[in-house]
Amino acid sequence: MAHVATAVREPAAPARAGTLAVRLEHVSKSFGSRRVLNDVTFDVAAGSGFVILGRSGTGKSVTLKHIMGLVRPDGGKVLVDGDDISALDGPELSRVRKKLGFLFQNAALFDSISVGENVAFPMRRHTDLSDSDIRARATEKLTAVGLEKEYEKMPATLSGGMRKRAGLARALALDPKILLIDEPSAGLDPITADEIDDLLVGLKRSGGTTLIIVTHNIPSARKMGDTLAMLHEGQIVAQGTAEEMDRSDNEMVRAFMTSQHAG
């Protein structure tokens, strides 16, 4: 319980250089009159799994979009591998984004090109690989998510779960240092969801990939998260390991941690 915050925590003391993958410092964001994030601060250590929990509409996806630089904060800083992504633009912003992979909640596949070309797209844009090498690597990424036979199919012909897996393959295309994942198991059957969790844990363990995951799936969060954070009404109300969260003195956090919801 000692490390479990029950209110907004003060920002952690700056970690040693090179050990932090992402740091949010006092980030606030409003859309119109609705305040979505209110002074959010947290650190994500490089090579760790950081899971953001919370009820629907509490700003979890918006937090991920801040880290990717898709949404700019009204106040505060978003440091990605040492760079304040919220202050960057143009080629500098692209340079930082190449270190990140993003799996969107609804996969967001480009529907005018095939599944394989979706995965190949980042490689075509940012590498000098030959066409055959790109195709081989895209197939390799699709194989990792069990979609090697779907290379030529159009996204519209895939099921929701398959689209999600194809989106993950695209997010992995450039072997990113930091992977942002919005609801990895939503729309997947339990077996496939487990396989995806195992794949992500494997990336973290063997490749040192930093995972930042938004999920409602508590078993999945326990498996992938070294640190879990609970976002409620735009604020981090608790943060710690799964065991610490289980023992939180915040009733809502305990209720969330014991829920059996798997999607």
Added chain:
Amino acid sequence: MLDRAGHAVTSLLAQIGEASLFAMKAAREVFLPPFEFRETLRQVYELGLRSAPLIAVSGMAVGVVLSMHTRASLERFGAESMIPAGLAIALVRETGPLTAGLLLSGRIGAGIGAELGAMRVTEQIDALEASAVDAFRYLVVTRVVACVIALPILTTLMNFAGMVGGFIAETSANGMSMGLYFTRAFSLIEFADYVPATIKTMVFGFIIATTSSYLGFNTSSGTEGVGRASTRAVVMSSILIIVSNVLLVRLIFFVFPKAGG
């Protein structure tokens, strides 16, 4: 009541300001590297070449109708021989460019508004940005360049198709030969008739691409928003083309006095 009206006016002015900044950004970035040649070529094909059948068929129909109207007027004065030249000048100076602009604001404007709108609501634009691709350059600038290239070419096609339509009407009415028809048609057309009026359509292309891209890029409210963006893209592009045409014709008369003669 006054409050609501004031809010509506403020909101409209804010949107006009935003759209103007969007268009200025597009105009500036057309000339800045990196250039998306491959995507631009694809857009020239999608927006330009695939519009050719619509323009060719419409142009011929316009030519036939113009020829019939011109014949009805000139017959009274025994000036039927002037029909090909009169038709050609009417087409090249005004009817061709404006009709092509309006037709393409329908086809291209609706297409861009709906496509970018759908990409926005399904987060595909965010996905492009997440892939470290500048979505504005990739989606907007390429379409602007494609439209600016395609409009003059399609307008020339419309002019030619209109003349062919006029020939069909003439040869049906009095058996005029193709050689005589086209000799007469081109007899009075000068540089000042064709070039400024056709270059004017580059402005129409810019208007169509930036207006519909702006509306598509800023779509919200799901599929309903996509439909609204598509409809507004056509309406706004058409209005802006008609209004800008007045100013451009005035400018052409000022720079090329012979074009008004």
